[in-house]
Amino acid sequence: MPTFNAMPQKRNILLSDDDNDDCSLFLEALEEVKCDADVTIARDGVTLMQALDASADEKPEVIFLDLNMPRKNGFECLHEIRKSLVFGQIPIVIYTTSNSSDIIEKVYEEGANLYMTKPSSFSLLKKTLAYVLSLAPEELNRKPSRERFVVTVA
Amino acid sequence: MRNMGNIRINRIRVIFISSAILLLLLSVLSYWRISALHKTSEMVNHTTQVKLDLENIYTSVSEADSGHRGFILTKDSVYIDRFDRTLAKLDVQMDSLSAHIHDNYSQRANVVKLREIVDRRIDYMHYLLKQSETKKIEIPQWLEARKIMGELRAHVSHMSTEEDMLSKLRRRSLDEEMLITPLFTVFLTVAALLVLIASYFMVNRELNTSNLLRDDLEESQSQLTERNATLEQRNKSLDKMNKELESFTYISSHDLQEPLRKMQTFISRILDKDQETLSDTGKNYLKRTQDAASRLQNLIQDLLAYSRVNKEIFPSKNEDLYLLVNEVRDELVDEINAKDAKIEVKGNKEIKIISSQFRQLLLNLVSNAIKFTPADVKPHIVIENQMVPESEIPGGHQTQKSFSKITVADNGIGFDPAYKERIFEVFQRLHTREEYSGTGIGLAIVKKIVENHEGYVFADGTEGKGATFTIYIPS
Numbered sequence: 001m002p003t004f005n006a007m008p009q010k011r012n013i014l015l016s017d018d019d020n021d022d023c024s025l026f027l028e029a030l031e032e033v034k035c036d037a038d039v040t041i042a043r044d045g046v047t048l049m050q051a052l053d054a055s056a057d058e059k060p061e062v063i064f065l066d067l068n069m070p071r072k073n074g075f076e077c078l079h080e081i082r083k084s085l086v087f088g089q090i091p092i093v094i095y096t097t098s099n100s101s102d103i104i105e106k107v108y109e110e111g112a113n114l115y116m117t118k119p120s121s122f123s124l125l126k127k128t129l130a131y132v133l134s135l136a137p138e139e140l141n142r143k144p145s146r147e148r149f150v151v152t153v154a
Numbered sequence: 155m156r157n158m159g160n161i162r163i164n165r166i167r168v169i170f171i172s173s174a175i176l177l178l179l180l181s182v183l184s185y186w187r188i189s190a191l192h193k194t195s196e197m198v199n200h201t202t203q204v205k206l207d208l209e210n211i212y213t214s215v216s217e218a219d220s221g222h223r224g225f226i227l228t229k230d231s232v233y234i235d236r237f238d239r240t241l242a243k244l245d246v247q248m249d250s251l252s253a254h255i256h257d258n259y260s261q262r263a264n265v266v267k268l269r270e271i272v273d274r275r276i277d278y279m280h281y282l283l284k285q286s287e288t289k290k291i292e293i294p295q296w297l298e299a300r301k302i303m304g305e306l307r308a309h310v311s312h313m314s315t316e317e318d319m320l321s322k323l324r325r326r327s328l329d330e331e332m333l334i335t336p337l338f339t340v341f342l343t344v345a346a347l348l349v350l351i352a353s354y355f356m357v358n359r360e361l362n363t364s365n366l367l368r369d370d371l372e373e374s375q376s377q378l379t380e381r382n383a384t385l386e387q388r389n390k391s392l393d394k395m396n397k398e399l400e401s402f403t404y405i406s407s408h409d410l411q412e413p414l415r416k417m418q419t420f421i422s423r424i425l426d427k428d429q430e431t432l433s434d435t436g437k438n439y440l441k442r443t444q445d446a447a448s449r450l451q452n453l454i455q456d457l458l459a460y461s462r463v464n465k466e467i468f469p470s471k472n473e474d475l476y477l478l479v480n481e482v483r484d485e486l487v488d489e490i491n492a493k494d495a496k497i498e499v500k501g502n503k504e505i506k507i508i509s510s511q512f513r514q515l516l517l518n519l520v521s522n523a524i525k526f527t528p529a530d531v532k533p534h535i536v537i538e539n540q541m542v543p544e545s546e547i548p549g550g551h552q553t554q555k556s557f558s559k560i561t562v563a564d565n566g567i568g569f570d571p572a573y574k575e576r577i578f579e580v581f582q583r584l585h586t587r588e589e590y591s592g593t594g595i596g597l598a599i600v601k602k603i604v605e606n607h608e609g610y611v612f613a614d615g616t617e618g619k620g621a622t623f624t625i626y627i628p629s
Binding site: 019021022025098118119120121122123125 | 423
C-alpha cells in the first residue's frame with residue numbers, strides 16, 4: 001500500500017463536486033494520507049469548465065469529477081474536456097455515488113480514466129484516494145482496460 | 155363462420171337439386187299424359203280401321219260369291235279370274251283384321267269364328283264350282299249358300315256393333331283425355347313456375363341472411379380493430395408508465411444512497427477519530443446505527459438490482475450451464491469454503507438464457523442454499539438441467555414446445571410449503587434477522603429474471619428437509 005510520504009512536490013488537483021460534505025471529507029482524507037495537494041474545487045459543471053479555462057498555464061494533473069451536478073452534469077463536462085485541444089489530455093477520475101453498470105459503461109466509452117464510487121466509510125475513502133494518487137502520471141493517463149477501470153480497494 | 159357458409163351453400167344446393175328433380179318429374183308426367191292421349195286417339199282410329207276391314211271382308215266374300223255364280227251360269231273364264239283375285243285379296247284383308255284386333259280378346263274370338271264362316275263359304279263355293287262341271291246346281295244348294303252368307307252378314311254386323319261400342323268408350327276417354335291433358339299441362343306449367351318462384355325466394359332469403367352475416371362480420375371486425383387500437387394505446391401508455399416507474403425507482407434508490415453513505419462515513423469518522431473520548435454505550439449505539447445503515451444500504455442496493463432486471467437490454471443466447479455454475483462458484487468462494495459446501499451440476503449443458511441475469515439467478519439461489527443450511531451441516535446443492543415439453547409444466551399450456559427444466563435442490567432448513575408462493579414476493583422473509591440475514595429481495599429477483607425469460611419458477615420444500623427450486627425456460 002503506497003503512501004504519499006515520499007511525494008516530492010505539491011499535487012495540483014481539481015475536484016468538481018456540488019456536495020459540501022463530500023468536498024470536506026475529500027480534503028480531510030487527503031490531509032490524513034499526508035498528501036500535500038493544491039485542491040481547486042468547482043461546485044458545478046460550468047464552474048469546472050471556467051476553472052479549466054483559467055488554468056491554461058498551470059493545468060491540474062488530475063480531475064475528480066462527480067456526475068450528478070447542477071447546471072452542467074459530469075457527462076457533459078467529460079465530453080467537453082475530452083474534445084478540448086488544450087486540456088483534453090488531463091486524466092479524469094469519476095467520483096460518484098452510483099455504481100450502475102450502464103453509467104460505468106458510458107463514462108468508460110467517453111474516455112474517463114478511472115471510476116471510483118464514493119465509499120461508505122472514511123477509512124475506505126482514504127485507502128482509495130491513496131491508491132489513485134499513488135499511480136504514476138503516465139499510468140493514470142493510459143486508457144485503462146475495462147476490468148481495471150473501476151477502482152476497488154479492499 | 156366458415157362452417158355457417160358451408161351450411162348456406164349446402165342449403166342453396168338442396169333448393170336447386172329439389173327444383174330440378176321436381177321439374178324433371180313434371181316433364182315425365184307431362185310426357186306420360188301426352189303419350190296417353192296419343193294412344194287413346196290411336197285406339198279411336200283403330201276402331202274405324204277394324205270396321206273398314208270387316209266391311210272389306212264382307213264385300214270381298216260377296217264379290218267372290220257373285221264371281222263363282224257368274225262362272226257357274228256362263229262358264230266364262232273372266233268370272234273365275236275375278237273369283238281367284240278376290241280370294242287372294244280376302245286373305246290379305248283377313249290378315250289385316252287379325253293384326254288390328256290383336257289387342258282385343260273378345261274380338262279375337264270373333265275373328266276366329268269369322269274366319270271359320272268365311273272358310274266355310276269359300277269351301278262351299280269351291281264345292282259348287284266342282285259340281286257345276288258335271289251336273290246342274292240344285293235350288294237347295296243355292297239356298298244353303300245363301301244361308302252361310304246370311305250367317306256371315308250377321309257375324310260381321312255383330313263384330314261391327316261390338317267395335318262401335320268399343321269406339322264409343324274410346325271416344326269418351328279420348329274426350330276426357332283431350333280435356334284433361336291441356337288442364338294438366340297448364341297445371342304443370344303453373345307448378346313449375348311456383349317451384350321457380352319458391353326457389354327464387356329461398357335463394358334470395360339465403361343471400362340476404364349471408365349478406366347480413368357478412369355485414370355483422372364486417373362490423374365486428376371494425377369493432378375489433380377499434381378495440382385493438384385502444385388496447386395498443388393503453389399498452390403504450392402502460393409501457394410508458396412502467397418505464398417512468400422504473401426510472402423513478404432507480405433514481406430514488408440512487409438518491410437515497412447518497413445521504414445514507416454520508417451518514418455511514420461520518421459515523422465511521424467519529425468511531426475512528428473520537429475512539430478515546432467516546433463512552434462505551436456511545437460506541438455501542440454508534441455501532442448499531444452503523445449496522446442499521448449498512449442494512450439500509452443493502453436494501454437499497456438490492457432494490458436497485460431488482461429494478462435493473464430489465465429484459466429489453468440483452469437477448470437470450472445459448473450458453474453453457476456448467477460454465478455459469480463455475481462462475482457462481484468463483485463468486486461465492488468464501489461462503490463455499492467457510493461451510494465446506496458442495497455444488498453439483500448434472501444433465502444438459504446447453505441452455506438458452508440471458509447469461510448475466512441467469513448468473514444472478516443462480517447466484518441468488520446458491521447463496522440462499524448455503525445461507526439457509528444449519529451450521530453443523532455441509533451444504534450440498536444439486537443443479538440439474540433437462541428438456542421437457544411444455545405440457546409437463548404445472549399451469550403451462552398443453553403444447554409440445556420444449557423447455558429447459560432446471561432444478562436447484564439443497565439439504566438446508568427448507569421452508570413451510572404454505573409459503574411456496576409468498577416466498578417470491580419483494581421483502582418477503584421467513585426468518586428474523588437475528589437468525590438469517592438478508593433483505594428478502596433475492597427470490598423476487600429470481601422470479602423477475604425467470605419472467606424475463608418467459609419461464610416458470612416453483613419452490614418446493616419441507617421444513618428441515620431442504621428446498622428445491624424448479625425453473626422452466628423455453629429453449
